[in-house]
Amino acid sequence: MQYPAPIAKLINSFTKLPGIGAKTAARLAFYILEMPESDVLEFAQNLINAKRDLTHCSVCGNITDQDPCIICSDRGRDKSIILVVEDTRDVMSMERMQEFNGYYHVLGGVLSPMEGTGPDDLNVAPLIKRLADEAVKEVIIATNATSEGEATAVYLSRLIKPSGIKVTRLAHGLSVGSDIEYADEMTLFRAIEGRREI
Amino acid sequence: MQYPAPIAKLINSFTKLPGIGAKTAARLAFYILEMPESDVLEFAQNLINAKRDLTHCSVCGNITDQDPCIICSDRGRDKSIILVVEDTRDVMSMERMQEFNGYYHVLGGVLSPMEGTGPDDLNVAPLIKRLADEAVKEVIIATNATSEGEATAVYLSRLIKPSGIKVTRLAHGLSVGSDIEYADEMTLFRAIEGRREI
Numbered sequence: 001m002q003y004p005a006p007i008a009k010l011i012n013s014f015t016k017l018p019g020i021g022a023k024t025a026a027r028l029a030f031y032i033l034e035m036p037e038s039d040v041l042e043f044a045q046n047l048i049n050a051k052r053d054l055t056h057c058s059v060c061g062n063i064t065d066q067d068p069c070i071i072c073s074d075r076g077r078d079k080s081i082i083l084v085v086e087d088t089r090d091v092m093s094m095e096r097m098q099e100f101n102g103y104y105h106v107l108g109g110v111l112s113p114m115e116g117t118g119p120d121d122l123n124v125a126p127l128i129k130r131l132a133d134e135a136v137k138e139v140i141i142a143t144n145a146t147s148e149g150e151a152t153a154v155y156l157s158r159l160i161k162p163s164g165i166k167v168t169r170l171a172h173g174l175s176v177g178s179d180i181e182y183a184d185e186m187t188l189f190r191a192i193e194g195r196r197e198i
Numbered sequence: 199m200q201y202p203a204p205i206a207k208l209i210n211s212f213t214k215l216p217g218i219g220a221k222t223a224a225r226l227a228f229y230i231l232e233m234p235e236s237d238v239l240e241f242a243q244n245l246i247n248a249k250r251d252l253t254h255c256s257v258c259g260n261i262t263d264q265d266p267c268i269i270c271s272d273r274g275r276d277k278s279i280i281l282v283v284e285d286t287r288d289v290m291s292m293e294r295m296q297e298f299n300g301y302y303h304v305l306g307g308v309l310s311p312m313e314g315t316g317p318d319d320l321n322v323a324p325l326i327k328r329l330a331d332e333a334v335k336e337v338i339i340a341t342n343a344t345s346e347g348e349a350t351a352v353y354l355s356r357l358i359k360p361s362g363i364k365v366t367r368l369a370h371g372l373s374v375g376s377d378i379e380y381a382d383e384m385t386l387f388r389a390i391e392g393r394r395e396i
Contacts, residue, residue, distance in 0.1 A: 004263040010248040013241040043211040044242035050208040065202040
């Protein structure tokens with residue numbers, strides 16, 4: 001015996017999402033049945049709207065509902081610095097910090113030979129074009145501290161440096177509030193390597 | 199800075215689901231943006247259909263797209279046994295076993311003074327009515343082996359026994375394939391208590 005068709009289809013839709021297996025999908029689908037109808041209709045509408053109304057900013061590649069995006073449209077920011085990140089969520093993390101006042105560039109991923117992602121699959125060419133057009137003095141590469149993120153950073157720095165623009169990378173070291181006891185060897189090595197006089 | 203409205207609303211919808219926090223909701227929402235539009239539209243439609251087309255079977259309380267449900271409509275089953283479960287997923291688990299040929303009754307929850315769930319909030323009265331109407335000889339109470347499940351089983355057995363119908367409870371013991379080393383004390387106690395001659 002199978003679940004009735006409407007619930008089986010909903011479970012199937014949930015299993016297409018990352019990190020959601022058959023058991024979790026069933027739990028979510030049954031939860032939907034108990035939700036107020038207005039919430040479910042709103043959920044369905046939000047899915048459609050997010051897919052239909054959002055696009056990538058033609059300047060920085062960030063996900064946006066207006067083009068250029070709200071950050072690229074802000075003329076009050078510092079034109080001399082571009083911070084390069086992997087995806088939109090990284091832009092949000094940086095903005096939450098409320099300390100960075102330059103512009104962003106969203107790569108939409110990282111170089112990954114394993115997954116067949118090369119420079120042409122990323123938002124790299126528009127970045128190089130921005131660097132030629134604009135009064136950019138520094139590019140901060142803020143890809144993740146993973147091997148792919150590091151490789152992408154090295155690739156970009158080699159690409160940009162010949163133009164004379166300063167290329168920097170986020171510092172590696174201990175997270176604020178973390179215990180040395182639990183830090184991995186690479187992080188400790190980077191923390192010692194990057195030590196500063198106090 | 200906030201996410202663009204369409205994505206913020208979608209994240210908000212995802213956080214309403216059980217076990218999905220802000221970070222997971224954001225990850226799911228961004229994944230939706232990368233999905234093919236047809237899959238997203240189908241997901242939205244499946245949400246609406248599941249909510250609109252499904253109802254509770256007027257006989258057993260199971261979730262169904264036809265009333266009475268496919269099991270209650272099956273006249274080839276054994277009328278003398280009713281197996282009482284907490285929810286529809288438990289019916290599915292029992293059916294997967296392919297060994298039970300009686301009918302079901304879905305309570306829609308368990309007694310829980312902590313959450314304010316009393317007998318009137320459960321599908322109990324229709325069960326008692328079924329027992330009076332039908333040629334039922336045995337009621338198997340298959341609520342979960344939790345304290346609420348046990349309390350509900352005791353409550354139901356006290357309610358049903360005066361009518362002379364046999365009331366049984368699923369056996370407790372070691373899971374098939376499990377190690378004694380990892381079994382908890384209560385399970386071991388129940389396994390010894392329920393030991394059988396071989």
